[in-house]
Amino acid sequence: MKWLKSELERIKEQNLYRRLFHFESPPGKVLELEGRKFINFASNDYLGLASAASLECLRRWGAGSGASRLVSGSFTVHRELEKELARLKKTEDALLFSTGYMANVGVISALAGKGDLILSDSLNHASIIDGCRLSRADILVYNHCDLEHLESLLKENRGRYRRCFLVTDSVFSMDGDLAPLDGLFRLKRLYGAVLIIDDAHATGVVGWSSLELFGLTPDDTTVLVGTLGKALGTFGAFVAGSSLLREYLINRCRSFIYTTALPPFVACQTLENLKLVPERMALLRRRLSFFRNLTGINSPSAVFPYLCSSPERALALSEFLRERGFWVPAIRPPTVKQSRLRISVTAEHTEEELRLLWSSIREFELTL
Missing domain, CATH: 3.40.640.10 (Type I PLP-dependent aspartate aminotransferase-like (Major domain))
Known part of the structure; x- marks a missing residue:
């Protein structure tokens, strides 16, 4: 099974290596990892219902x-x-x-x-x-x-x-x-x-x-x-x-x-x-409209792709955002052909959080 090690090394060289992060907080808008808190823009919990518990x-x-x-x-x-x-x-x-x-x-x-x-x-x-x-x-x-x-x-x-x-x-x-x-x-x-x-x-x-x-x-x-x-x-x-x-x-x-x-x-x-979906769905639609107007990314859904020229650039942007308190992992091949950040907007995000995220992305682009 030595070939597994060489294959993993090849994946790392291509900047396509993946690893698991183990969060210390329940699912939701805010994730806690190693004592730090991040605003989560990677979840499919579009209506913020994953933390509901009966x-x-x-x-x-x-x-x-x-x-x-x-x-x-x-x-x-x-x-x-x-x-x-x-x-x-x-x-x-x-x-x-x-x-x-x-x-x-x-x-x-x-x-x-x-x-x-x-x-x-x-x-x-x-x-x-x-x-x-x-x-x-x-x-x-x-x-x-x-x-x-x-x-x-x-x-x-x-x-x-x-x-x-x-x-x-x-x-x-x-x-x-x-x-x-x-x-x-x-x-x-x-x-x-x-x-x-x-x-x-x-x-x-x-x-x-x-x-x-x-x-x-x-x-x-x-x-x-x-x-x-x-x-x-x-x-x-x-x-x-x-x-x-x-x-x-x-x-x-x-x-x-x-x-x-x-x-x-x-x-x-x-x-x-x-029972909670109609009200949350109406709130989500307002957040999506705000983010579309802010970014110019014309997505009809809650998924906003921000395309990057290479896996390296996607990783660098993801790390840049992480340093500023945003959790937006890089999505790379083979999951997609073109590397990107997949920004998920949820009903829990505020307009100020959306504005800060986009401002940080623009800041990254200006540093290059």
């Missing part, structure tokens, strides 16, 4: 589920949350998963198989990419948000396959941009495809669902994947769609069948957090 949920349901859902790990609070998520997403039903990664990998590999075609956006999340690979379907990657390229691939290839799936993030996690869902709806209907949308970074940010922005309502060929661990502040994930889809996934989705169920107290806490 002791009653823990007392009522305990710390774990004890088994998979199909054995003895399925509780009434799971079902209550699924029904509420389906209502909010305007679908017939929903099914909880233990993580967002498992939801994407599971739903794609359960629905698509040999003899099928998947068309995937070039900037889709790693969990989508892995789900496509596990499905054993043929995969074509279309240029990012490029409907013309996607339709050309459909025209050329759709007729050779029994089933077809279009797969996309709604809000892309590293660029913060939005998929052209209206165009994707048109193409799925025109070519007889199923549209799978990862709504992880949209839920609770742009609305309850990204489809709201386009005046669209999900139908029986629409599958929505969402997470509980971002704006909703807890942990886990879900797939929302038709009742028939839910029934099929319970019987055929390996990442649902063969894993311990989401702890029921997490489902209980999520239901509590959902």
Whole structure:
């Protein structure tokens, strides 16, 4: 295993080495590390709900589920949350998963198989990419948000396959941009495809669902994947769609069948957090509007990418901000092609904190 050491050395030489930081404070706007406090601009806790805690949920349901859902790990609070998520997403039903990664990998590999075609956006999340690979379907990657390229691939290839799936993030996690869902709806209907949308970074940010922005309502060929661990502040994930889809996934989705169920107290806490979402979402929108106007970064979401010319420059900017009390880690290859700082704005940030962060970034640029 000596090759591991040499590979790590190579990663370090390329300024791509990563390490874990262990914070001493609970999740939230302020992080404490080695006695220092930092304003956190790296979290997906967009509504500031991750620190919410209902002791009653823990007392009522305990710390774990004890088994998979199909054995003895399925509780009434799971079902209550699924029904509420389906209502909010305007679908017939929903099914909880233990993580967002498992939801994407599971739903794609359960629905698509040999003899099928998947068309995937070039900037889709790693969990989508892995789900496509596990499905054993043929995969074509279309240029990012490029409907013309996607339709050309459909025209050329759709007729050779029994089933077809279009797969996309709604809000892309590293660029913060939005998929052209209206165009994707048109193409799925025109070519007889199923549209799978990862709504992880949209839920609770742009609305309850990204489809709201386009005046669209999900139908029986629409599958929505969402997470509980971002704006909703807890942990886990879900797939929302038709009742028939839910029934099929319970019987055929390996990442649902063969894993311990989401702890029921997490489902209980999520239901509590959902009550707070509308007010927090309105506050977040005001913060996002302020930061867009301040920076000129025209992101429709809570993710604001600040692109850097190299991994070294991204690391230097991240360290510069850390010295000034801001936590904004550098994002580098292979996570993204172009290094950057991924600035996450939350409902907890004040306008003054946003102004100070941007002022520090501009100060860094002037020192070079």
